Amino acid sequence: MLQPLTSEFGQHIALTITWLNDNQGLVSVVIFILTLFLGWASGIFSALRRKPKFIAELIPGPTFVCVFPTGEKSTGHDVHRIGFALYLSVANCGSSASSLHAVHVGYRWNVVPFSKSWFCNTLFRHWLQHRTASLSDFQVAIGESLNVYPFMFQRNSLSPVQQETYLQPGQSVVGVVYFEQSDSWGGCQPRVLNGQIRLSVRLLDVFGGRHTKSFWIPAVTLEEARRFNPSFGRTLAELHGKALPGEDA
Incomplete structure (x- = not known):
């Protein structure tokens, strides 16, 4: 019972790796945008935490x-x-x-x-x-x-x-x-x-x-x-x- 599931999971991994290799440009752009967003969001949260008391x-x-x-x-x-x-x-x-x-x-x-x-x-x-x-x-x-x-x-x-x-x-x-x-x-x-x-x-x-x-x-x-x-x-x-x-x- 475990062997078919393992084989199916491996196929999904292989397909994912193939898709990523075929779309490296798009993946790089998405990672760049996410990095900018996370940096902006962390800056906003940091600024909100910095308050006089x-x-x-x-x-x-x-x-x-x-x-x-x-x-x-x-x-x-x-x-x-x-x-x-x-x-x-x-x-x-x-x-x-x-x-x-x-x-x-x-x-x-x-x-x-x-x-x-x-x-x-x-x-x-x-x-x-x-x-x-x-x-x-x-x-x-x-x-x-x-x-x-x-x-x-x-x-x-x-x-x-x-x-x-x-x-x-x-x-x-x-x-x-x-x-x-x-x-x-x-x-x-x-x-x-x-x-x-x-x-x-x-x-x-x-x-x-x-x-x-x-x-x-x-x-x-x-x-x-x-x-x-x-x-x-x-x-x-x-x-x-x-x-x-x-x-x-």
Whole structure:
């Protein structure tokens, strides 16, 4: 029983070899095309695997949120502003270089459950997408010395160093990112639990990639915030020409 099958298989092999010998030109062209295709496909897959991956970490320093009044009212509610300071370390743990394009912060509003605002900003985060220029450096006195914290994007007034936000794989950068939320009232502010709020930080690279991580950060008073920066919360006041309560215009 095995002998006829073996003989038939051998005939197929012989016919295949004969066909290949008679059509060497065509076979060479097919092999060439397949080689090009496989090379192109492997290049595409390799390029898809090569992506930046930014990871944010909070490091000891000026990281906090502060809700402070403006002295005005809107629809019977006291108007407030919110300042965020984040001292971040951003590392590129991916396989491709990229620049840190932007940093956004998001939080959930402290509003009445199941209201319209609750569905919009408690189930989903309220995002601040435009960082604010700080009027002065973040700093802290250590003995007789003054330690100045570098900004992530803007230049320090007390230091000429400009942070490099183009990151090769394995590189990192540290710096302060500062935000002031414009006039708000009511529950348009983070919910404070045990003196802290839950904040999401989103890093954007120049290729459009988003890298998000959440942290708990302390909520402090304006007086405490200004121990790190005497101009904390004053940027929008200067732009609007309206001083905060107890301050000169």
